[in-house]
Amino acid sequence: MTMTSFFRKKRLHLTLLIGLLLAAYAAAALILNFNSLSFLYLHLGIDWLAVNFIPNSQSLQYWGNILQALVRTLLVAVASTSVAGVFALGLALLGAQPTGPNAALRWLIRGFASVLRNIPIVGWALLLLFSFKQNDFTGFLALFFLSLGFLTRAFMETIEAIDVEKIQALQVTGANYWQVVAQAVLPEILTPVLSWLLYMIENNIRDATLVGLLTGTGIGFVFDLYYKSLRYGPAGLVVLAIIMLVIAVETVSSLIERRVTA
Template sequence: MNNPETPVAKSQTLSLSEEAALKKTTGISLVLAVIVASFAYLKVNPFTALAGFPDFLRFFWENFWPMKIANLNSYLPLVLETVLFAVVGTYCSAFLALFFGLLMSEQTNPVRGLRLLVRIFISFLRNIPVLVWASLLVYIFGIGNLVGLLALILATLGFLARSYAESIDEIGATKLEALRAGGASYLQVLFHGLLPEFVPAWLNWTLFSFEINIRASAILGMVGAGGIGIMIQTNIRLFRYHEALFLIVMLVVMVLLTEFTVSRLRKKIL
């Protein structure tokens, strides 16, 4: 026989559902209140932006369209330069980040004080945006490709070192302990136990960082660090909007092709 719920059980069930609904409503209300308070504090009216959108479309249509593709041959080297920035910046920082990641991980560095110092250093690098790095380096080295490359390496190093360290920490210690118990040296544990398990995460984070750096390489040109970005900024400043639109379209196509290629490569490797 089916046991019907008692009135007490029904009331408890109702009270629990009502409590959950109240928590959900309270949470949504708090989020909305924070959003409204933020707009009010910043003195930003979202309806003003919506009202100005037709004017933006009109300005775009009158000044940017149609795009001018006459100088394609002169822009292709800049596209290649932007891609090479990302390639060199990503893979230089990937090998440096592997070294720092090993120093940051509890699995590979038992010295707590050294781990803390390395983490502070990497946090310093990671929390400075790539555009800030580029702006600072321009004052030191002047406008040029070296600035863009160094800015990418420094910014990517901070991101990858932490990502690598967290991936190494997630590797189970059982296999490593078995190697240590069998008398394996530190290097043997590293090369035969940890690194083979870490390679998929290393590839995944590195390819993901490469995608980010393709976009960052273009943005770096805005501060005089070379690549296609500097020509986009130059054309906009000289009111050559038709050429600027063509460069923006080239940039979008380059980013989409990179994402597609990296995604296929990641699936094939991993």
């Protein structure tokens, strides 16, 4: 195949892909009765946000309540991720190829993790809301179950990526299962496991905001309260506080990862 025919084939594939995407958009817009000309008025919505959602001096009187809700949201995110991380590590050791005792248990754990992580956070919050009502514990459980599924799968893939020769060498010397885990597995996966935990905490802080809207707790509830009562300035301050918290947590996570990998 010549270079000319190769690029011609690539352009054809790209053209077909763009055409398929445009056709899918047109079909969806037709079914939903969506007016594409609405994009022309997008600036009106942005102008409204710029005028109403900018925090002012009067918004600062709400800062105490916002900060308290922000701390509660952070604690729920950290607690749910930490507890899920402990359980996920145990399940990953039993479900990963190098450390799993048998194939049946490995497939069972993989299926269990897939079910947990494929239910969206909103789904978990709604399912648990009927049983545990509107409180912080409901938000904790929703974040816990999603984190457990995600971290179990991530930890299993991390364990399966390590050098199995170290495990085999210890097994040859007569080391038992827990000695192999402690001396060959855990030291190898410590850094990536910590990275996954920090990433999950950042993600859960964002999800906890959405969960709070449903469970009536945390910073999500405070935003919903201010927004529905037309207090747009304080609602904008809530959004700003969430952004500051996420940036702060991400900065701390980066510093911790550098110290661990140094």
